[in-house]
Amino acid sequence: MSPWKQLLLECYYQASSPLRVVRRRRAATHGDLPIAVLFYHRVADDRATDWTVGNDLFRRQIDWLRNRFEMISLEEVQRRMREGRNSRPAVALTFDDGYAENCRHAIPLLIKHGIPCTYFVTLSNAQSGSPFDHDRALGFDFPPNSIEQLRAMADAGIEIGAHCRHHDDLALIRDPARLHDEIVTAGRELAELIGHPVRYLAFPFGHYLTLRSDLIELARRGGYRGFCSAYGGYNFPGDDPFHIQRFHVDDDMIRLKNRATIDPRHLRPPGFRIPPSSSTPLTRDDEPCYSNAAH
Template identity: 30%
Template sequence: MTIRAGWPLIQPQPRLSILIYHRVLSEADPMRPDDPDVETFDRQMRLLARYTRVMALDEAIERLERGDLPRGATAITFDDGYADNYSNALPILQRHGLSATFFVATGFLNGGRMFNDTIIEAVNRAGDGGIHLGELGLGHVPTSGTATRYYAMERITQAVKHLPAQARQQALELLLERVGVPVEGGSPMMTDAQVRGLHEAGMLIGAHTVSHTILRRLDDATALREISDSRDYLSGLLRQPVRFFAYPNGRPGQDYGPRETRLARALGFRAALCIARGGAAPGSDLYQLPRYTPHSPSPVKFLAQLMRCSREEAQAVF
């Protein structure tokens, strides 16, 4: 019995499994262990195409609402707007005949850099001497060796990711000053032309705020502006409505709450996506659709994680 034929046993009730990716790297990077390289991503897409029913997000949501979602239904999403989504992920998706939705933080297009990328590059350039970051409540942060640098990156990220955009930028400037070596190289983010290229290739484009700040930390006017400006920029770029939204970071009750779901509804989005383990079932809140990533590079473990999560109905509650 193949897995596809066995979905009624694996998944007694239909669930929509929505997978989330951020980057597809040209080669593996120990500082980005959750981001697959092209070989791993190609293998995962081959498995999804063979064993599940990958659907475009808009079709999947329509069928979820109608109650005729097939078992094994899966949708693929990407967050943030990295250029390797276009250069590395798109050709693989096309090779396997798959669709995906790309949620773009518009403030970083055309030469920008997200804060986590600046942190990784700064830590990599710090050498073995460590970084003193007492102002961030971290004291002396060791940076000798790959494992230690990864831990340093995690600590710094957690210290700054929930700050308002201006305070976060000030923290990054402090970090770069302490490292004493400027971050070099081009932007890792997409250009407008690459976003249009994804759209022209048949992929869906969704909004992901302007600056990828944590919405619950913002006042009402700023939260509204972050979401609506992102939507409007992309709508103008693509010359059509942008119907889907993903909450930055996306943890229910921590990174977004009832106010944010109301904003997503009021701004006319068809659905909004969060980060929660499990699958969406008929009757799930369309403004808290769960997403997760089966992280294992092992094909067997990848499928096992996918099947286990797809059996669970996510409870995205505040």
């Protein structure tokens, strides 16, 4: 981020903080305080990509969060959404893809502090040990987590989630058999490999333009308790708990502060409207379903 943009964001954060405090207190009184769910990718000191956060900065981010928010699990996020009430500032943490470097500092730090975390992994990379295609395209060969690492993380209390079999844009795939393999079969295989249930799914990319109603329905019918998107947005009490919205975390501390403290700019992002649960067969021609979500 450029120094000028950093300065502007810092000024915006400081200027809007009093209003945010008033809004949070009012929302807490009425029990409709939104919950921010954050997602990381890779924590390592080289900061080679836009989705890499340095170890020291990660520690400072976690310290800042745990001193100001109740750190909760995705299951607890869903419970508060389902019950339609949240009166305490709360944040949940997730990771996407599954980078081996995260096991050096990031995950041990979360375990040390007892911070819940859901860790979404792409199965094919974990099994083969091959770097992710999006890293290779930039000339990097960061190693993915191994199955043994994932099993150890799950044994230590980290919730392992599915990030499909391959890191592909599923919105471009129309073959029902392949979609079932990517979403359902891969999740079941992952659960068998790590010896723990896989309850949550995060779609690769996760933008509202890459989601389709048949993908969501397949995840629901496949037995997942919920899915995560990745286009920003808060989780409000009373919203459909099957869809958990998330903000990306990068190496900019002020951006994290803005998003965690309920940034008015992100209260109403473009959203994906989830169709009601249905027992009807999925069809090849099922089309995406978008709306401007209320939250």
